[in-house]
Amino acid sequence: MAAPPPSSPSPPPAAAAAATQQTQPHPQTPFYELVKGNSGIEKVLLRGTRGFSAEVYLYGAQVTSWKNDHAEELLFVSSKAIFKPPKAIRGGIPICFPQFGTHGNLEQHGFARNRLWTIDDNPPPLPVNPAIKSFVDLILRPSDEDLKIWPHSFEFRLRVALGPNGDLSLTSRIRNTNTDGRSFSYTFAYHTYFSVSDISEVRVEGLETMDYLDNLKGKERFTEQGDAIVFESEIDKVYLAAPSKIAIIDHEKKRTFVLTKEGLPDAVVWNPWDKKAKAMQDFGDGEYKHMLCVEPAAVEKPITLKPGEEWKGRLALSAVPSSYCSGQLDPLKVLQG
Numbered sequence: 001m002a003a004p005p006p007s008s009p010s011p012p013p014a015a016a017a018a019a020t021q022q023t024q025p026h027p028q029t030p031f032y033e034l035v036k037g038n039s040g041i042e043k044v045l046l047r048g049t050r051g052f053s054a055e056v057y058l059y060g061a062q063v064t065s066w067k068n069d070h071a072e073e074l075l076f077v078s079s080k081a082i083f084k085p086p087k088a089i090r091g092g093i094p095i096c097f098p099q100f101g102t103h104g105n106l107e108q109h110g111f112a113r114n115r116l117w118t119i120d121d122n123p124p125p126l127p128v129n130p131a132i133k134s135f136v137d138l139i140l141r142p143s144d145e146d147l148k149i150w151p152h153s154f155e156f157r158l159r160v161a162l163g164p165n166g167d168l169s170l171t172s173r174i175r176n177t178n179t180d181g182r183s184f185s186y187t188f189a190y191h192t193y194f195s196v197s198d199i200s201e202v203r204v205e206g207l208e209t210m211d212y213l214d215n216l217k218g219k220e221r222f223t224e225q226g227d228a229i230v231f232e233s234e235i236d237k238v239y240l241a242a243p244s245k246i247a248i249i250d251h252e253k254k255r256t257f258v259l260t261k262e263g264l265p266d267a268v269v270w271n272p273w274d275k276k277a278k279a280m281q282d283f284g285d286g287e288y289k290h291m292l293c294v295e296p297a298a299v300e301k302p303i304t305l306k307p308g309e310e311w312k313g314r315l316a317l318s319a320v321p322s323s324y325c326s327g328q329l330d331p332l333k334v335l336q337g
């Protein structure tokens, strides 16, 4: 379903203007391909320049692959991931909505991650970088069953875009479409699973000195001490009011992931480590060594929308070589090399 290239075999002059309008790709014309993925569920392929690529399952609107120009996978997906309802796919970028974790009465992480989304070929305009040629818009509206568990009408639009330098961005637009005058509140996360060489070789910069809620200690609040975050055991923390840029530095791979977030104050950091890994049916025993979740989120303060209001939350990811010197704690410097 890739958008066709413009073709205009010289129309008569009177028809020329109209024909051009129909055949020239609009700046928002999506360039993607729809194919069958695991368990016969459809997925969208995005192909960028120089071999960059990404894949998005309609199930959960979940990004399950993001590759660089060497065809190296940058996201972690478990070898035991199950690609069918009712479970979410273990890996990639599950979307947690309308609830993050157990912060509410719904199932863990809400229901958006295990619903079938549809492609939205005519979304409301979104300011777009004209250099981005590969993107897709997906939409989720609640079913009658969903309305029984969360009685609010909404439109959730997600745009996944692959930039010219292989950057991946996810833009969520959530609108309250209640017609009964009621507001609703929700929590949210882009539950991003990064692929890392070895968790003991990884550090995260940008979250040091932040306050966090520790999910392993009954959500009690603490302040992070010391330098960058390194990993020696299970971690499950919600960093509060985290900066808009966070860097994940993989020393062995000499690769740095830079996350830029907008509209998402918090950032969850999770690695299940060995014991919890063994207890998860859809996760390999040793796979915790090769993944790290850093999840831009809105957890501590739920977002409230009045009818007609829309919220936007954006995540941009880039993977750059770590020409990185210890002590340079500003992730911007990582980007600039």
Ligand SMILES: O=P(O)(O)OC[C@H]1O[C@H](O)[C@H](O)[C@@H](O)[C@@H]1O
Residues within 6 Å of the ligand: 088, 101, 108, 109, 215, 236, 237, 268, 269, 270, 293
């Ligand atoms: O197994 P899932 O429902 O996908 O959740 C996986 C993990 O997600 C988040 O990172 C939470 O903070 C963790 O507490 C949870 O274990």
